[in-house]
Amino acid sequence: MLLKQSDIQKIISMQDVIDIVDKTFVDLGEGKTINPTKLNLNLGDSEPTNLPYKASLNAMPAYIAWQDMAGQKWAGGWGKGRREIGRPFINALIMLVHPNYGDFLAVMDGAWITNMRTGAQTAVILRYLLKDKKDITVGLYGAGVQGRTQTEALTTIFNVQKLYVYDPVPAAAAKFKEEMKDKVQGEIILVDHPKDAAKADAVITVTPATQAFLKGEWLEKGTIYFAMGSYQECDDEAILGADKLICDHVGQCLHRGNLKALAEQGKITEESVYCTVGELAAGLKDVGSVADQKLLVVPIGMGCLDVAVAGIAYRKAFSLGMGETFAFDE
The missing domain is CATH 3.40.50.720 (NAD(P)-binding Rossmann-like Domain)
Incomplete structure (x- = not known):
């Protein structure tokens, strides 16, 4: 399933995000949710990289126990390029994976989810x-x-x-x-x-x-x-x-x-x-x-919160017949 930002905004409210974040924090504290340290790709955000983009990208994987959902957010901040073209500092994409079968369930916008869960x-x-x-x-x-x-x-x-x-x-x-x-x-x-x-x-x-x-x-x-x-x-x-x-x-x-x-x-x-x-x-x-x-x-930001919100968005969208289906393996 492919989900646009406008799709997610229709089915997820701030109250929804608050409830999801709360439940995920509890799950994390009880040792059930898995949230590895994010992996950073330096695109000129700091030394020693000498790239001119003043940006960085983070890979943020997580497993959400209370949803039985796995996934990853790929998110970054651009201090120069995006500002020059009038776009927000943050951009992100979220992928969801079935933890048992390994099927990729959804790819969706992650910028709005990032801002909401933050x-x-x-x-x-x-x-x-x-x-x-x-x-x-x-x-x-x-x-x-x-x-x-x-x-x-x-x-x-x-x-x-x-x-x-x-x-x-x-x-x-x-x-x-x-x-x-x-x-x-x-x-x-x-x-x-x-x-x-x-x-x-x-x-x-x-x-x-x-x-x-x-x-x-x-x-x-x-x-x-x-x-x-x-x-x-x-x-x-x-x-x-x-x-x-x-x-x-x-x-x-x-x-x-x-x-x-x-x-x-x-x-x-x-x-x-x-x-x-x-x-x-x-x-x-x-x-x-x-x-x-x-x-x-x-709170530097954890992928488990993004994946948890994305998991609920995916299930809601699926039940409502929203989004677009796309098979990468066809």
């Missing part, structure tokens, strides 16, 4: 940490596609009373506010300086920034900071000053994104990680009172 994972993790708390304030850095899906997911679970938004491009922030004002229960407040978005229950950086702009001294006790970018968006103090560090996949988090440089210096190790998101979801670990701590969450 938003959903933040909201789901925040629910694990805040437990019964519903009224929250949020500081959001980045008013792009990821900023929108973060907001959509958060407002699905929580009552967002104030959403502080910082983007270095004022026009992007203004467009975000206009498009998202009906989704946010409370007020969207655009700020001119990054410091002004840092005093919130949840602080989220979803930017392509390659230089740290968020300072640890801005973060107060009771703040949960989600470091989501592909590079280091925050200074070392924001990382080393956290009372607890939570990762989705320890190996991946230490070798890319916000923790990479400190891990290479030996200042962050596997022992620095208090727990994984899966352990939180399965009830194996508890962070205690959030009000007395600064928490750092680094």
